[in-house]
Structure formats: structure tokens, C-alpha cells
Amino acid sequence: MFAWVIWRDLILAWRRRTDVLATLFFFIIVVSLFPLGVGPEPQMLRTIAPGVVWVAALLASMLALGRTFGNDYQDGTLEQLLLTPQPLFLIVLAKVLAQWIVSELPLVLVAPVLGMQFGLSQNTLWIMTVSLLLGTPVLSLIGSIGAALTLGLRAANVLVALLVLPLYIPVLIFGAGAIEATVNGLEPQAYLLLLGATLVLALAFAPWATSAALRISVE
Amino acid sequence: MLEVTNLSCVRGTRRLFRDLNFSAAAGELVELRGPNGSGKTSLLRIVCGLAAPASGEVCWKGKNIRTLAEQYFRDVAYLAHQNGVKDELSAYENLRVSSGIAGRSLAKSEVIDSLTRVGLADRLHLPARVLSAGQRRRLALARLLSLKCRLWVLDEVLTSLDDAAMQLAREFINQHLKEDGIAIIATHQDLNLSANRVKRVQLAGV
Numbered sequence: 461m462f463a464w465v466i467w468r469d470l471i472l473a474w475r476r477r478t479d480v481l482a483t484l485f486f487f488i489i490v491v492s493l494f495p496l497g498v499g500p501e502p503q504m505l506r507t508i509a510p511g512v513v514w515v516a517a518l519l520a521s522m523l524a525l526g527r528t529f530g531n532d533y534q535d536g537t538l539e540q541l542l543l544t545p546q547p548l549f550l551i552v553l554a555k556v557l558a559q560w561i562v563s564e565l566p567l568v569l570v571a572p573v574l575g576m577q578f579g580l581s582q583n584t585l586w587i588m589t590v591s592l593l594l595g596t597p598v599l600s601l602i603g604s605i606g607a608a609l610t611l612g613l614r615a616a617n618v619l620v621a622l623l624v625l626p627l628y629i630p631v632l633i634f635g636a637g638a639i640e641a642t643v644n645g646l647e648p649q650a651y652l653l654l655l656g657a658t659l660v661l662a663l664a665f666a667p668w669a670t671s672a673a674l675r676i677s678v679e
Numbered sequence: 680m681l682e683v684t685n686l687s688c689v690r691g692t693r694r695l696f697r698d699l700n701f702s703a704a705a706g707e708l709v710e711l712r713g714p715n716g717s718g719k720t721s722l723l724r725i726v727c728g729l730a731a732p733a734s735g736e737v738c739w740k741g742k743n744i745r746t747l748a749e750q751y752f753r754d755v756a757y758l759a760h761q762n763g764v765k766d767e768l769s770a771y772e773n774l775r776v777s778s779g780i781a782g783r784s785l786a787k788s789e790v791i792d793s794l795t796r797v798g799l800a801d802r803l804h805l806p807a808r809v810l811s812a813g814q815r816r817r818l819a820l821a822r823l824l825s826l827k828c829r830l831w832v833l834d835e836v837l838t839s840l841d842d843a844a845m846q847l848a849r850e851f852i853n854q855h856l857k858e859d860g861i862a863i864i865a866t867h868q869d870l871n872l873s874a875n876r877v878k879r880v881q882l883a884g885v
Contacts, residue, residue, distance in 0.1 A: 464779035475767035536761025545753035
């Protein structure tokens with residue numbers, strides 16, 4: 461059942477790939493605008509890079525949130541999912557995982573290429589990828605709570621941003637912190653461990669919260 | 680087997696119905712009637728566990744469905760107003776995926792059989808987006824059959840079906856009742872079912 465949900469969501473994303481590409485290009489463009497706007501001073505670019513990449517990742521992941529449950533809600537398949545004889549949090553977990561693969565994993569993969577525009581060293585690019593790999597699943601998990609709560613509301617997109625962005629702050633701080641430490645020649649380990657801890661915490665609680673929110677929204 | 684006791688439903692500030700009681704045993708059909716907005720869909724959603732009642736309870740095999748939760752969902756199939764069909768997937772994929780998610784994976788041949796029964800044999804691999812409203816309804820019927828659930832909760836099952844498909848739907852329901860299934864059907868049309876054990880529930884509207 462878990463695999464069926466993931467398989468279904470991946471196929472759906474592939475058949476609607478313009479949506480997915482829009483998120484990816486948004487990320488690429490936002491990150492690329494900064495070197496153009498700020499100027500080519502290498503020291504400056506290296507200082508702003510961690511924050512820019514992470515803020516762009518947060519905003520790009522916001523764009524994708526509405527699709528997690530929105531389409532299923534509209535065509536009635538979400539009701540079917542709620543009526544399956546499996547625990548709802550498993551279905552939620554499968555959907556979040558599919559959403560991460562579709563919307564966040566591409567960002568993680570292009571991020572090192574974008575990082576080169578900021579004159580980051582190879583080691584820093586590596587740490588940046590690891591921090592995104594640990595942090596973006598947290599964005600998907602926390603975001604799913606917001607997406608479920610605002611399901612079917614008008615102006616849902618704005619509401620999701622207001623609900624979810626403040627909750628993203630720890631991920632932003634730890635993620636950008638890890639890259640910043642590496643840029644300054646320090647060990648990023650502490651930040652990465654904190655990111656890992658956030659991920660474990662989100663994995664433990666977000667699916668339950670999302671399940672409860674879905675039941676309320678569909679009712 | 681299914682017992683509804685003192686059920687009330689409130690939507691916003693409106694009370695749709697109160698103290699509703701009915702029950703259904705194996706092989707029985709409950710026909711739910713009432714004007715538009717009288718709460719038929721709300722009642723069906725409460726019965727299948729999607730919504731919570733304002734008061735009262737729904738029991739399945741003697742236990743409240745709220746405590747049964749997933750165990751109850753194994754026995755209930757809900758056909759809503761919306762067909763729950765994914766536009767991007769073909770008829771074949773839709774059925775394959777929805778049965779897989781419901782934990783009753785069908786083999787390739789079974790999927791094709793089900794779709795042939797509802798008359799979609801020559802539309803197997805077309806995306807559901809290009810199917811007509813009636814064909815989508817047929818696809819939803821195929822899903823209902825494939826789930827093999829004891830309790831069917833059907834909302835306006837005959838909507839947008841042509842004469843042949845309506846006849847088909849009636850046959851499915853008759854067959855289901857004959858096999859000791861239970862069906863609750865909200866409808867405006869006469870179902871003309873041959874089932875001899877029919878209960879009527881009339882919602883008054885406010």
C-alpha cells in the first residue's frame with residue numbers, strides 16, 4: 461500500500477511535470493539573481509551564499525505545498541485514501557516522501573551547481589548538499605501539516621506561508637549555520653547533528669499531526 | 680449489522696436531521712430519500728466514517744465505528760458524488776492503483792475483467808481526462824466492485840449513467856445484496872431493485 465501511494469504520486473508528478481519544473485526553476489532563478497544583484501565581490505558572495513540558498517529552498521518548497529493534498533482533495537481521491545484500511549499516518553508518510561522526491565530532491569541536486577556561482581569551495585558545496593539532504597525532508601514534513609490544515613480554504617497559499625514559514629526557522633538556522641561554519645573554516649558537525657535531530661523529531665510527529673488535520677479538513 | 684442510533688447532524692448553524700434511527704442486516708437495502716439539502720450526503724459521510732455526527736452513534740457489528748476505525752474501513756466502500764478518478768491516469772491505472780492502495784491488489788487480468796464488466800474494455804488505456812462523465816461513473820463502479828466490501832455506501836449512484844449502465848448498476852446492487860451485502864443508497868430516482876428487503880429512510884429537510 462505504501463509503495464502504491466508513492467508510485468501513484470510519482471506517476472502523477474511525471475504526467476504533470478510542468479508543475480515540478482516550475483518549482484525547480486524558481487529555485488534556480490532566485491539563487492542566481494543574488495550574484496547578479498550583489499556584484500562579483502567573492503568575499504561578499506561567500507558570506508551571503510548559505511542564507512541565500514536556504515531561503516530560496518524554503519520559498520521554493522512553499523510553492524509545492526499546495527499540491528501535496530490539493531489535487532486529491534478536489535477530485536475526491538483523498539476521501540478514498542482516508543477510507544483505506546491502513547493507518548492514515550502511513551499514507552501521509554508515503555505522500556510526503558513522494559512529494560519530497562518530486563519537489564525537493566531536484567533542488568538538492570542542483571544546489572551544488574548553483575553554489576559554484578558564489579565561489580564556494582568543494583568542501584563547502586559538499587556540506588551544503590548534506591545539509592539540504594537532511595533539512596529538506598523536514599520542510600516537506602512540516603509543510604504537510606500546513607497543507608492539510610488549509611485544505612479547501614480560500615487564499616490557502618498565503619495562509620500556508622504564514623503558518624509554515626515560522627516553523628521552518630530552526631531548519632533555516634541550522635542549515636545555513638552548517639554552510640557558514642564551513643565557509644569560515646570551522647567544523648559543521650554540530651549543525652548537521654541538530655538538523656538530523658530535527659528530522660527525527662519531524663518524522664515522529666508530523667505524520668500524526670497531518671493525519672489529524674486531514675480528518676478535520678475533509679469533514 | 681449496521682445500526683444507526685439517535686443520529687443528529689449540524690452543519691454550521693443549521694440542524695439537518697436529529698434523532699435518526701435505522702438499522703440494516705445482511706442482504707438489506709436502505710434507500711435514503713429527501714429533498715436537496717436535507718442532509719443525505721452528510722448522513723452517508725457520517726455512516727462511512729468520514730464525518731463525525733453532532734450526537735448519536737453508528738455501530739457496525741455492535742461496535743462504534745469511531746473505535747473500530749481502520750477495521751471498519753476494510754468493510755465499507757463509499758461511492759461519492761465525485762468519482763475519485765485521477766485525470767492523468769488511464770482507466771486501467773486508476774483501478775490498479777486504487778485497489779492497490781486499498782490493500783486488495785488486482786492482477787492485470789482482474790483489472791481488465793472488471794473494466795470489461797462496466798463496458799470500458801475499449802477505453803482501457805485512455806487517460807481518464809478524455810472519458811465522458813458517464814464513463815467516469817462506470818470507472819467508479821468498477822472500483823466499487825473490485826473492493827469487495829460488505830457495506831456499500833452510495834451517493835446518487837445512477838447519476839450521469841445511460842440506460843444500459845443504470846441496468847448494470849442495478850444488477851451489481853442486486854448481486855451484492857444476494858451475497859449478503861448491505862447497501863445504503865441516497866437517490867432521487869426509483870432504483871427499481873428486485874431486492875425484497877428494502878428499508879426507506881426519509882429525510883424531511885428544514
